[in-house]
Amino acid sequence: MARFDNKVVLVAGGASGIGAATSERFAREGARVVIADIKDDAGQALASELAKLGATAVYRYCDCTESNQVAQLVDGIVDEFGGLDIAANVLGGGHVTDAPGSTVHTTSEQAFDGTMAISLRSVFLLMQQELEYMMNHGGGVIVNVSSMASLAAEKHATLAYGIAKAGLNHLTRFAAADYARYNIRVNAILPGTTATPLLRSLFSEEQIVEMCAGQQAIPRAVEPDEQANAILWLASDEAAMITGVLLPVDGGRSAFGLQGPPASAVARALSK
Numbered sequence: 001m002a003r004f005d006n007k008v009v010l011v012a013g014g015a016s017g018i019g020a021a022t023s024e025r026f027a028r029e030g031a032r033v034v035i036a037d038i039k040d041d042a043g044q045a046l047a048s049e050l051a052k053l054g055a056t057a058v059y060r061y062c063d064c065t066e067s068n069q070v071a072q073l074v075d076g077i078v079d080e081f082g083g084l085d086i087a088a089n090v091l092g093g094g095h096v097t098d099a100p101g102s103t104v105h106t107t108s109e110q111a112f113d114g115t116m117a118i119s120l121r122s123v124f125l126l127m128q129q130e131l132e133y134m135m136n137h138g139g140g141v142i143v144n145v146s147s148m149a150s151l152a153a154e155k156h157a158t159l160a161y162g163i164a165k166a167g168l169n170h171l172t173r174f175a176a177a178d179y180a181r182y183n184i185r186v187n188a189i190l191p192g193t194t195a196t197p198l199l200r201s202l203f204s205e206e207q208i209v210e211m212c213a214g215q216q217a218i219p220r221a222v223e224p225d226e227q228a229n230a231i232l233w234l235a236s237d238e239a240a241m242i243t244g245v246l247l248p249v250d251g252g253r254s255a256f257g258l259q260g261p262p263a264s265a266v267a268r269a270l271s272k
């Protein structure tokens with residue numbers, strides 16, 4: 001028997017990067033997977049690839065910043081698959097106008113609102129629907145994807161992105177505290193630098209190597225599959241007593257605190 005046999009799993013933002021790795025891992029471990037995203041081509045291609053492996057996987061378009069679309073998505077999953085057991089809310093990122101390097105007085109309202117919508121409002125709207133269903137149907141598990149940028153000011157992440165992800169941490173803990181009585185667990189992973197298409201579109205390979213060496217104990221980017229491992233574990237019964245946790249998946253970056261590793265460690269990592 002596979003770990004998630006017959007479980008109905010929603011992966012929001014499941015067409016690319018960490019979400020795609022998560023969709024694939026759930027499908028390979030027996031779940032029936034709904035990939036929700038705005039990237040039709042990538043979502044449909046992934047669903048067909050997983051179906052060829054014998055998995056039940058479908059793609060559904062949903063702009064998760066829109067409450068009516070999110071409500072339709074969750075209603076549709078329940079109609080089609082008879083329930084919703086697990087939700088991985090993976091989507092997130094910065095608005096196109098939210099430029100790295102921006103600070104308080106240089107962040108436009110459009111950039112601030114856009115990033116909040118993608119990285120915080122979307123998960124709030126998803127959780128409203130997911131919790132409403134789960135609390136009335138015996139429980140469930142939610143795993144959110146935050147970021148290490150939620151914990152401290154970072155030169156590679158925008159102000160709005162850090163605020164949105166810090167809000168997501170609070171949303172995760174608040175819901176964990178409030179919905180445990182309905183047999184619902186809510187946790188989040190905090191990815192460090194992860195080798196996804198999003199990251200590669202923002203930084204060169206050289207910059208990625210330098211970022212990891214400069215801030216992690218294990219000086220390489222985390223693979224999307226390694227983030228998916230943590231999401232699946234938190235979603236599984238193995239984590240039955242874990243809720244409200246913000247789990248760094250960061251190659252040991254959190255071990256260094258705000259200062260980063262000593263210069264000698266950076267030099268050593270870069271010389272390899």
Ligand SMILES: NC(=O)c1ccc[n+]([C@@H]2O[C@H](COP(=O)([O-])OP(=O)(O)OC[C@H]3O[C@@H](n4cnc5c(N)ncnc54)[C@H](O)[C@@H]3O)[C@@H](O)[C@H]2O)c1
Nearest residue numbers: 013016017018037063064091092093147191193194196198
């Ligand atoms: N890659 C990293 O280094 C890193 C680090 C920390 C946190 N994260 C977080 O991990 C998550 C996944 O990031 P990724 O690197 O895999 O990015 P990605 O861009 O590859 O994947 C994000 C997915 O979310 C989808 N999406 C965006 N807006 C959406 C919307 N309105 N409705 C539905 N789907 C939408 C995108 O189409 C995409 O498929 C994000 O929450 C991101 O903030 C990533």
